[in-house]
Every structure is written in C-alpha cells, then in structure tokens.
Amino acid sequence: xxxQPLETPTRRPGGDTEVRLRExxxxxxxxLWRIARDSRVLDVNSPYSYSLWCRDFAATSxxxxxxxxxxxxxTGYVRPDAPGTFFVWQVAVAETHRGRGLARRMLDRLGAxxxxxxxxxxxxxxxxxxxxSTAMFSSFARDHGCDLRRTPxxxxxHLPEGxxxxxxxxxxxxxxxx
Numbered sequence: 001x002x003x004q005p006l007e008t009p010t011r012r013p014g015g016d017t018e019v020r021l022r023e024x025x026x027x028x029x030x031x032l033w034r035i036a037r038d039s040r041v042l043d044v045n046s047p048y049s050y051s052l053w054c055r056d057f058a059a060t061s062x063x064x065x066x067x068x069x070x071x072x073x074x075t076g077y078v079r080p081d082a083p084g085t086f087f088v089w090q091v092a093v094a095e096t097h098r099g100r101g102l103a104r105r106m107l108d109r110l111g112a113x114x115x116x117x118x119x120x121x122x123x124x125x126x127x128x129x130x131x132x133s134t135a136m137f138s139s140f141a142r143d144h145g146c147d148l149r150r151t152p153x154x155x156x157x158h159l160p161e162g163x164x165x166x167x168x169x170x171x172x173x174x175x176x177x178x
C-alpha cells in the first residue's frame with residue numbers, strides 16, 4: 001500500500017535532500033524504531049509496536065522521508081476519554097536531519113490536519129531536562145496563538161527509578177480549519 005504525500009516536496013536551499021511529509025504505513029515501522037533507538041533520548045518501544053502504530057494510528061501521525069526513506073516522525077493518538085484532544089506520543093528526527101526545523105514542520109502539519117478535523121487541543125508530556133521539546137511545543141503554541149498549560153502528570157510513583165518526571169503540556173484551543 002503506497003502512502004499519499006501530504007504536501008508537495010521541496011528542495012531546501014543549499015542542496016539538502018528534499019523531505020516529504022505523509023501518513024505512515026506499517027512498512028515504516030522498522031525505520032521508525034531505528035530512528036527512536038538512535039535518538040538516545042526517547043523511551044524506545046518494541047519494534048513490533050512501531051509497525052502496529054503505523055497501521056492503527058496513521059491518521060494521527062506523520063512521517064518525514066527523503067529519497068533514502070523515513071528520516072523523522074511524530075506519533076500520536078486521539079484520547080479516548082477526550083475526543084477533542086490528541087496526544088503527541090513521540091517526536092524524533094534522524095541525526096542527519098536535525099537542526100533544520102523538521103520536527104516543528106511535522107508538528108505543524110499534524111496540528112493543521114487534526115485541528116481541521118475538529119480536535120481543539122494538543123497534549124504531550126515532556127521531561128524537565130528536554131529543552132528541545134520544551135522549546136518546540138512552546139513555539140508551536142505561541143506561533144498558533146494558543147495557550148500552553150504545564151502541569152505535573154507522572155512522577156516517582158508512576159515511573160521506574162531514575163526516570164525524570166513527565167510534565168503535561170496542554171496546547172489550545174487550536175485554530176479552526178480555514
């Protein structure tokens with residue numbers, strides 16, 4: 001099954017490889033698992049779970065790819081008990097594509113897609129030491145004219161020893177579809 005691109009690919013200035021954004025397909029699972037593993041900062045799920053995620057949550061996820069294959073992803077899901085809210089599970093960009101705004105570009109694409117479907121809020125958890133994610137979600141909220149609320153969500157009673165607490169970032173309401 002071929003994935004449909006979500007945007008027309010463009011070549012970046014300086015000759016960088018073009019990067020396209022699209023919904024994932026199950027065949028992307030192994031590459032997404034490798035990107036997560038190689039990030040050295042994400043809690044890595046089983047390889048199987050990434051293929052399953054690409055099948056069951058494709059509509060709430062984004063894959064970035066260049067001619068060599070997937071080079072980044074954002075996975076997420078609509079919260080079952082809060083259907084107006086989608087939760088961003090993981091954001092990862094291959095080392096070769098970092099520092100180019102790709103994570104934010106994927107988040108913008110996902111926010112526009114899900115905001116257009118009536119989802120009014122985005123949530124994610126961020127550990128206190130993850131300054132890159134804090135900056136990305138903060139700039140997303142600011143640039144889209146949304147409020148950003150930060151509240152403790154999971155601490156020592158919920159996480160294994162040595163895991164930083166997880167702070168809930170709640171962004172919204174998202175702009176309505178244009």
